[in-house]
Amino acid sequence: MRASPLFLLLLTGLSLLGQTAETHTFRQWLGGQEVGGSSTETTQRGTTREIATREWMVLSRLGQEIRQEIRQSAQKAPDGRLTFTWRLQLSAEPFEGRAEWSPRDPDGLSIQPANGPAVRKTVPTGAILWPEELDAKLMEAARTRRSVQAVTFSFPIQQWSSIELEPKGAAPLPGFPDAVRFAGQESEGAATATVEVWISPTAGELRHRTELGGLEVLTQRSELPAPVPSKEAGAGFFEQTLQKLPPHPFQPWMPEWTLRAEGARPELPEDAQQSQVAKGRWRFKRAAPPTASEAAQPPVTGIPGTDEARFLAPTPLVPFRDPAFDGLLRRLGLPPGLSRWDIARRVNAFVFDWITEKDFTVGFASALEVAHHPRGDCTEHGVLAVALLRRLGVPARGVTGWVGLGEMLGLHFWVEVRLRDRWVPIDPTFDQAPASALRIKLGDTDLADLGSVGWDTAATALSGVQWILDQEAPLHIQGDVVSGPGGLRLRARDGRWSLHQGVLQLRRASGGPWRLQAVTRPSEAQLKGASHLAGPRTLRQGWWQPGSRLLWMDLGEGRWVQLEDVSESEAYDLLDQLATPAGTS
Secondary structure: OOOOOHHHHHHHHHOOOOOOOOOEEEEEEEOOEEEEEEEEEEEEEOOEEEEEEEEEEEEEEOOEEEEEEEEEEEEEOOOOOEEEEEEEEOOOOOEEEEEEEOOOOOOEEEEEEOOOOOEEEEOOOOOOOOHHHHHHHHHHHHHHOOOEEEEEEEOOOOEEEEEEEEEEEEOOEOOEOOOEEEEEEEEEOOEEEEEEEEEEOOOEEEEEEEEEOOEEEEEEEOOOOOOOOOOOOOOOHHHHOOEEOOOOOOHHHOOEEEEEEEEOOOOOOOEOOEEEEEOOEEEEEOOOOOOHHHHOOOOOOOOOOOOOHHHOOOOOOOOOOOOHHHHHHHHHOOOOOOOHHHHHHHHHHHHHHHOOEEOOOOOOOOHHHHHHOOEEOHHHHHHHHHHHHHHOOOOEEEEEEEEEEOOEEEEEEEEEEEEOOEEEEEEOOOOEOOOOOOEEEEEEEOOOOHHHOOHHHHHHHOOOEEEEEOOOOOOEEEOOEEEEHHHEEEEEOOOEEEEEOOEEEEEEOOEEEEEEEEEOOOOOOOOOOOEEEEOOOOOOEEEEEOOOOEEEEEEEOOEEEEEOOOOHHHHHHHHHHEEOOOOOO
């Protein structure tokens, strides 16, 4: 569970940086920490003018370092034709492409991604493609102290950007006495940011300031003095996106949750899993299991209907027609005749197992890269699952939002599959099908391009919002059985349960107390060094870790529990004594 750095890339794209009269370098700070910068160089090669830009960023996320880099080139021929190339490095394999525009066809921009079909974008009236034209417009606005509006294009994410600035008066900066401060908004796709921009009539843009998730983002010319560092170093951006939740021993199993939003109230889409029950109060439900009709629905063969075609199409992010996916399908080994839902569950589990390195350093990888290199986190699980599902005829899309896991609520990416007239969430990062209830959906994506993913919106949508659990989700203890909402029951033969402030403990004559909590299926990395055990009578499966003395138990139907401070002999005993009695939902 984490946020991809893509939204920071998007934010960088929102900046107006692009001085091309000569070589310039910019530095960037996030929350008072320097994280990257950019450089722009203009050259004249015979009759062709070229502008080369490089942007870079290095961030720390949950103790691991992530890097991203963008290299772009814009060339202008004597007849006015423009050619653009870009290379976006978010992971091992870059996203690359080429685009062309001609004054003979001023309304069309032809784009050719390296791993996808050609795309034609309609150029809005008055849009600016050549960077020097934007520079000239900004400097003229600073000279005349007039407002400025412009539309530009971000090639790495293939989206149009709009800029609206109003002059606020002279604001000299060291070495630039003619600087003028502007304030306004920049929008790229669904992301809108409030900005301040300092522009010189003679030197162009000097400084750009905005906010992301409560942290100041400052980008300025390298000639300007660095900002004074804060005396108290705050948490990093990714850590700030996490919110604390009270503990609940059966959180992944709960059928529904009600949360109250304190602070700025977000606008969320509503569906069968997510609905507003009162102003500022939302109910989040686990998707209902498929009906008999849904469970039997076959995958799409032949030409899909118009309502499903875009969710079955290959894109540069999910290029499932590449031969690499032939090998994955052989590994998956699906028998013929499976329904959509059977395929979805098997793909969900396969992707969880295929990505053996649950790695937070991957910014955003395409499904093809994940097919070659099984590493990454939620976005890599999601794009690979979507690619395989579409290849197998199951309409699938990605979802950006927040998910509750343990005692944290954080940014996440998961998948939805189409069954009859509804979309059912599954989560290959945790091997959940249907996915758990405690997740806040912000939007979905057909994964047509990077801009459609929506990490920028996810990073900012819940800024200033604190989610509070608006229900106790009570558990009841009767004898050796603990039960909860939705028919949830767990029995420990001859055991004694205790519950205090959300922490559930179990004692038996053979030992304890052991803290018990429901968890998602443990990954290969978590089970490294663990002993695979089976109950002597029940043959129930479990994994016991000698060093940490943790016991993971598979209770069936995708339900796992973890017990703490368990000896090996106690582990064998617990595997036989713990069960979910008949009737548990």
